[in-house]
Amino acid sequence: xxxxxxxxxxxxxxxxxxxxxxxxxxxxxxxxxxxxxxxxxxxxxxxxxxxxxxxxxxxxxxxxxxxxxxxxxxxxxxxxxxxxxxxxxxxxxxxxxxxxxxxxxxxxxxxxxxxxxxxxxxxxxxxxxxxxxxxxxxxxxxxxxxxxxxxxxxxxxxxxxxxxxxxxxxxxxxxxxxxxxxxxxxxxxxxxxxxxxxxxxxxxxxxxxxxxxxxxxxxxxxxxxxxxxxxxxxxxxxxxxxxxxxxxxxxxxxxxxxxxxxxxxxxxxxxxxxxxxxxxxxxxxxxxxxxxxxxxxxxxxxxxxxxxxxxxxxxxxxxxxxxxxxxxxxxxxxxxxxxxxxxxxxxxxxxxxxxxxxxxxxxxxxxxxxxxxxxxxxxxxxxxxxxxxxxxxxxxxxxxxxxxxxxxxxxxxxxxxxxxxxxxxxxxx
Numbered sequence: 001x002x003x004x005x006x007x008x009x010x011x012x013x014x015x016x017x018x019x020x021x022x023x024x025x026x027x028x029x030x031x032x033x034x035x036x037x038x039x040x041x042x043x044x045x046x047x048x049x050x051x052x053x054x055x056x057x058x059x060x061x062x063x064x065x066x067x068x069x070x071x072x073x074x075x076x077x078x079x080x081x082x083x084x085x086x087x088x089x090x091x092x093x094x095x096x097x098x099x100x101x102x103x104x105x106x107x108x109x110x111x112x113x114x115x116x117x118x119x120x121x122x123x124x125x126x127x128x129x130x131x132x133x134x135x136x137x138x139x140x141x142x143x144x145x146x147x148x149x150x151x152x153x154x155x156x157x158x159x160x161x162x163x164x165x166x167x168x169x170x171x172x173x174x175x176x177x178x179x180x181x182x183x184x185x186x187x188x189x190x191x192x193x194x195x196x197x198x199x200x201x202x203x204x205x206x207x208x209x210x211x212x213x214x215x216x217x218x219x220x221x222x223x224x225x226x227x228x229x230x231x232x233x234x235x236x237x238x239x240x241x242x243x244x245x246x247x248x249x250x251x252x253x254x255x256x257x258x259x260x261x262x263x264x265x266x267x268x269x270x271x272x273x274x275x276x277x278x279x280x281x282x283x284x285x286x287x288x289x290x291x292x293x294x295x296x297x298x299x300x301x302x303x304x305x306x307x308x309x310x311x312x313x314x315x316x317x318x319x320x321x322x323x324x325x326x327x328x329x330x331x332x333x334x335x336x337x338x339x340x341x342x343x344x345x346x347x348x349x350x351x352x353x354x355x356x357x358x359x360x361x362x363x364x365x366x367x368x369x370x371x372x373x374x375x376x377x378x379x380x381x382x383x384x385x386x387x388x389x390x391x392x393x394x395x396x397x398x399x400x401x402x403x404x405x406x407x408x409x410x411x412x413x414x415x416x417x418x419x420x421x422x423x424x425x426x427x428x429x
Contacts, residue, residue, distance in 0.1 A: 003020050003083055004018075004019045004046055005019075005032075005079075006019055006043065007038060007043070009038060010038060012037070013035050014037075014038050015034070016031075016034040017029055017030065017032065018080075020087075020099065022092065026096075028096045028100075030099070030100060030103050033107050034075065034076065036048060046076070047076060048072045048076075049069075050073070052065070053066045053069055053070075059300050082106055083099070083103065086102050087099075123170070123210070124169060124170055124171070125162050125169045126163055126169075128171050128209070128215070129155060129156075129162075129206060131209075132209050133147065133152055133155060148295075148298070154202075158199050161182075162203075165181065165182060171207065171210045171215050172216045172217060174203065174207055174221060175221065176218075176220040179200065179224065182196075182199075182203075183200075186199075192349070192356050197226045197228050200224065200226060201226060207221040208221075233347045233348065234406045235370075235406055236348060236363055236374075237374050237375040237406050238267055238375045239375075239379070240379060242340070242342060245340050245342075246260060246264065246336060246340050247260075247264055247308070249339060251339070255332060256332055256339075258321045258332075259328070259335075259336060261315075262321050262329060263336065264308060264312060265309050265312060266371075266372025266375075267371075267372050267375045267376055268309050268376065269290070269304075269305075269306075269309060269372075269376065270372070270380075270389070270392040271301075271373070271392070271393070271394075272296055272373060273369035273373075274295040274326070275294055276369075276372065277323060277324065277325075277326065278295070280319075281313075281318055281320065284305070287305075288305050289302050289304060289305060290304075294394050301394040302391065303391065303392040304391065304392060326369060330367075330368050333367055333368075333369070333371075337363070337367045340364075342363040342367075343362040343363060343364060345360045345361070346360065346363050348361060350365055350366060373393065373404060374404050374406060376389075376392065377389055377405050378406045378407055381405050386398040389401050
């Protein structure tokens with residue numbers, strides 16, 4: 001008796017096939033419900049390649065990867081054992097249709113076909129979004145990571161907006177006409193154009209998901225394109241001079257001193273605030289680095305501890321400042337920057353009655369936690385380059401680094417020239 005598992009594709013994602021060939025005259029193939037990327041398949045053993053498992057994993061992504069490989073191979077082994085038991089129970093006197101019927105029933109293949117035929121054509125967007133959250137909240141090997149809590153929160157904000165516009169909105173009714181209605185509603189309620197576009201992109205994703213589930217959808221949505229006018233202003237950052245001014249403040253109130261230290265650390269590390277405010281002494285590696293798993297992406301990052309950060313740690317007996325909430329951090333650093341007299345009038349967006357209102361404000365009024373990451377990229381990119389920046393920030397592409405860099409082209413040229421002035425002089429002389 002010969003039962004083997006194999007792939008019939010050489011690239012991309014492929015179905016795992018079961019082959020049963022007890023003789024030259026009997027060769028049976030069946031496509032199982034399991035799929036895998038071809039380059040991760042062990043053709044010799046008919047399994048997910050176990051050499052891809054991490055040895056003694058310490059990071060969460062590696063542990064998840066190892067668990068997924070084991071679970072996948074267990075399911076394949078169960079498939080082979082089930083077929084073996086079926087063959088033994090019938091003394092191997094079976095036909096190809098009998099084997100196919102057994103496997104289809106055992107692994108729900110016929111049931112899946114019937115489910116595809118019986119699909120609701122009147123599902124609402126609210127129902128669809130909850131289905132989307134339910135499916136995408138579970139890690140699927142080779143397909144997608146699970147949704148984060150923050151992503152689910154954003155998705156449900158969109159769901160609530162759709163319900164306000166039309167509580168009974170059907171998936172099939174999301175078309176060009178609805179898009180115009182959604183845009184008008186958001187504009188009337190003073191949502192920023194960038195927010196409207198981001199949410200329309202989410203809605204397009206929901207409709208793509210609906211189509212994959214065989215729900216009736218409009219042909220308008222796949223052709224949606226998006227455009228947002230380029231900003232004609234720069235988001236605020238703290239220059240090295242301003243950071244030094246904040247460092248030298250004599251703050252008698254402990255809560256402001258604590259927030260000021262977090263602000264300085266943020267400007268010299270470039271981490272997201274969700275990671276920044278959770279830093280602890282145990283995250284320090286070899287005295288010069290911080291190693292952590294990013295909360296937003298679940299990816300590891302190792303950031304460099306610069307001297308200004310070490311000075312703050314020394315001031316606090318090797319500990320990071322006291323942990324505070326994101327909201328309090330935002331509130332307190334505004335006060336700190338006001339005390340530092342960062343009162344230059346600049347253009348930007350400020351939250352007023354839960355909406356961002358654009359106008360000219362004193363700089364301290366526009367300070368938020370995101371200024372840390374933006375300042376780090378803007379200040380250090382000319383000296384470290386994109387690769388050096390991405391070590392600390394965890395960005396995966398230069399495009400995202402570019403998004404955070406608030407330098408004008410002239411400012412970049414000046415800083416780059418400054419960074420290699422001595423070397424340039426030696427070359428030219």
